[in-house]
Amino acid sequence: MAIIxxxxxxxxxxxxxxxxxxxxxxxxxTKKIKISSLPGGGASALVIENExxxxxxxxxxxxxxxxxxxxxxxxxxxxxxxxxAYVIEDVQLASAVSKGTALxxxxxxxxxxxxxVDIADATDSTKMPVVGLALENYSSGQxxxxxxxxxxxxDTSNSNIPGGVLxxxxxxxxxxxxxxxxxxxxxxxxxxxxxxxxxKSGGNGSIQVACIGRTNDLPxxxxxxxxxxxxxxxxxxxxxxxxxxLVGASGTVLTxxxxxxxxxxxAGTTGDRPxxxxxxxxxxxxTNSNLEAYVNGGWEVIALAP
Numbered sequence: 001m002a003i004i005x006x007x008x009x010x011x012x013x014x015x016x017x018x019x020x021x022x023x024x025x026x027x028x029x030t031k032k033i034k035i036s037s038l039p040g041g042g043a044s045a046l047v048i049e050n051e052x053x054x055x056x057x058x059x060x061x062x063x064x065x066x067x068x069x070x071x072x073x074x075x076x077x078x079x080x081x082x083x084x085a086y087v088i089e090d091v092q093l094a095s096a097v098s099k100g101t102a103l104x105x106x107x108x109x110x111x112x113x114x115x116x117v118d119i120a121d122a123t124d125s126t127k128m129p130v131v132g133l134a135l136e137n138y139s140s141g142q143x144x145x146x147x148x149x150x151x152x153x154x155d156t157s158n159s160n161i162p163g164g165v166l167x168x169x170x171x172x173x174x175x176x177x178x179x180x181x182x183x184x185x186x187x188x189x190x191x192x193x194x195x196x197x198x199x200k201s202g203g204n205g206s207i208q209v210a211c212i213g214r215t216n217d218l219p220x221x222x223x224x225x226x227x228x229x230x231x232x233x234x235x236x237x238x239x240x241x242x243x244x245x246l247v248g249a250s251g252t253v254l255t256x257x258x259x260x261x262x263x264x265x266x267a268g269t270t271g272d273r274p275x276x277x278x279x280x281x282x283x284x285x286x287t288n289s290n291l292e293a294y295v296n297g298g299w300e301v302i303a304l305a306p
Contacts, residue, residue: 086149088135093143094118095178100154100207102130102172102180102195103145117145121176122190129214130172130195133207146209156198156205158183166201169194192217265291273299 010017015036022028048056064071070081091103092110095118104127106118121127132145156164163183164170173182174190186192193215200206218235221227225237267284274281281294282302289305 087147088144088149089132089147090114091132091143091145092116093134093138093140096139097134097137097143098178099134099136100151100160100181101134101178102211103132103134104128104130112142114142119176119178119180120172121174121180122172122186122192123174123176125191127176128172128191129193130211131213132211133195133209147211148209150199151196151207151209153204154207155203156201156207157203161198164198164201166198168198170196170198170207187220189220189222191215191219 013035015034017035018032019035019038021031021033023031046059046062047054048059048062064080066082068082072079072081090112092112092114093103094106094116097103097119102120103117104120105115106127107116109115115131117131118127120130132147133151135144135146135151155161158164160179161170161181161183162173164181165183168183169185170181170183171186172191172193172195173180174186181195183198194217195211196207196209198205199208218227219237221237222239224241225239227235228238229235265282265284267286270285270287273283273285277294277299279294279296283292284290285292290301291303292299293302294300
């Protein structure tokens with residue numbers, strides 16, 4: 001007959017508490033064992049935190065997920081490999097933003113050292129260039145931005161990114177408001193910065209983000225303008241007309257009556273003549289040292305060598 005004993009319950013055992021066991025390796029003789037001698041005994045419960053915020057007080061499993069993340073075990077040793085393919089920065093958001101919104105540096109660093117960012121606008125040079133995309137939906141205050149890497153689970157449909165198609169480059173639009181990405185290259189005087197490529201389209205799409213911190217395309221050029229480069233590599237638009245023939249070193253347009261400079265024509269041998277040719281071509285023939293033009297279907301000398 002089984003004998004049932006009534007004992008008080010202890011909910012939190014100590015390491016020195018004893019248990020009675022039947023030792024299968026010693027003829028099932030009764031023995032005592034300390035709690036601390038049990039497998040895993042004496043160890044405190046595993047607490048899981050996410051950046052200091054407790055997720056689980058006594059976890060018995062950790063699940064590693066994410067693109068490229070792998071975990072392997074050899075005996076009791078577990079190795080987790082997290083690929084270094086992302087650059088994520090802590091920021092101070094001046095406005096509420098949605099996931100994927102393009103951000104620029106809008107002010108000095110927060111007291112914590114986080115840069116202050118806000119919504120970028122391609123029409124305003126003070127709100128460009130973009131330095132990252134919002135990692136999640138945030139209210140104003142502390143948040144994160146993705147500088148490089150893959151932004152997953154973001155709406156890349158045409159309703160959210162107009163003109164966005166799988167494999168297409170996406171740009172900052174000229175709205176100046178939340179969800180400020182477009183798949184259409186800006187025109188007119190808007191600044192042009194591509195910030196990524198759509199790698200998965202749809203409501204739960206993905207963007208391969210590359211925010212390099214500068215507008216990486218020449219600004220759009222208005223009609224009847226040419227670029228004039230400076231010694232520092234900067235470009236300035238210069239308006240020209242049909243009578244303008246030169247752009248001076250200062251970027252000033254010169255007409256033929258104003259200029260003391262000269263135009264150097266294309267030069268080559270008789271054998272280098274373009275073929276087929278069209279009426280109106282002018283060149284310097286180095287074979288016979290003549291200035292020649294293509295007129296009425298044939299090459300004619302317009303200035304003989306002295």
